[in-house]
Amino acid sequence: xxxxxxxxxxxxxxxxxxxxxxxxxxxxxxxxxxxxxxxxxxxxxxxxxxxxxxxxxxxxxxxxxxxxxxxxxxxxxxxxxxxxxxxxxxxxxxxxxxxxxxxxxxxxxxxxxxxxxxxxxxxxxxxxxxxxxxxxxxxxxxxxxxxxxxxxxxxxxxxxxxxxxxxxxxxxxxxxxxxxxxxxxxxxxxxxxxxxxxxxxxxx
Numbered sequence: 133x134x135x136x137x138x139x140x141x142x143x144x145x146x147x148x149x150x151x152x153x154x155x156x157x158x159x160x161x162x163x164x165x166x167x168x169x170x171x172x173x174x175x176x177x178x179x180x181x182x183x184x185x186x187x188x189x190x191x192x193x194x195x196x197x198x199x200x201x202x203x204x205x206x207x208x209x210x211x212x213x214x215x216x217x218x219x220x221x222x223x224x225x226x227x228x229x230x231x232x233x234x235x236x237x238x239x240x241x242x243x244x245x246x247x248x249x250x251x252x253x254x255x256x257x258x259x260x261x262x263x264x265x266x267x268x269x270x271x272x273x274x275x276x277x278x279x280x281x282x283x284x285x286x287x288x289x290x291x292x293x294x295x296x297x298x299x300x301x302x303x304x305x306x307x308x309x310x311x312x313x314x315x316x317x318x319x320x321x322x323x324x325x326x327x328x329x330x331x332x333x334x335x336x
Contacts, residue, residue: 148174149181150198153191154235157243162250167191192247193256199244200264203229207271215279216329222271223324226301227317238308245309269298276332285332293328300324 152173160169167188171178185191207225209218229237251258273294279285304320307313 145176145180146184146194148176149184149191150195151234153195154240154243157195157246158235158239162192162246165192193260196244196247196257196260199240200260202232202240204264204267215275215282215284216332219272219275219279219329222275223297223301223321226268227304227321241305242309245306265298265302268301269294272297279332283334286334288332293332297324297328300328
């Protein structure tokens with residue numbers, strides 16, 4: 133087997149473990165999760181998990197990064213898209229997510245937010261969440277700055293506007309997951325359009 137083939141196989145195995153972790157977390161929750169639960173959710177032996185990860189904490193840290201990468205790496209915008217189109221795409225991605233073969237966006241967000249809730253007592257996970265938040269906010273700020281430079285958006289404090297939009301996204305996701313308000317993302321999306329994005333237009 134060539135080195136490249138081994139790398140591909142290794143990556144596939146880790147993805148199998150990550151998806152098994154999704155299923156186990158969805159069924160048992162973070163607090164009650166055991167390594168054997170993850171092993172029961174896949175056809176590979178549990179020894180494979182221990183080969184790749186040094187215990188439950190190491191696996192969940194990798195799992196958290198895996199979830200984040202699925203979202204950060206899947207925003208698709210045409211190279212010549214105008215700033216408003218790109219901003220819409222990034223907001224929609226955060227609120228409604230990409231398509232998945234197994235588990236919906238909200239299935240994944242439910243697991244994500246459960247880990248998020250425990251991050252206050254976990255320095256490593258809190259750092260991962262902080263970095264993810266900063267990248268979401270930063271990507272939105274960059275689009276706003278580009279829009280201002282091109283004359284598509286009026287002059288505003290791009291950092292504060294990016295902060296506002298990012299916080300609205302997080303609040304909507306939290307309200308849907310924690311409180312069961314299933315219309316929260318759609319309501320928030322309409323409010324962002326009406327009270328935030330429309331206010332950015334130079335022709336408004």
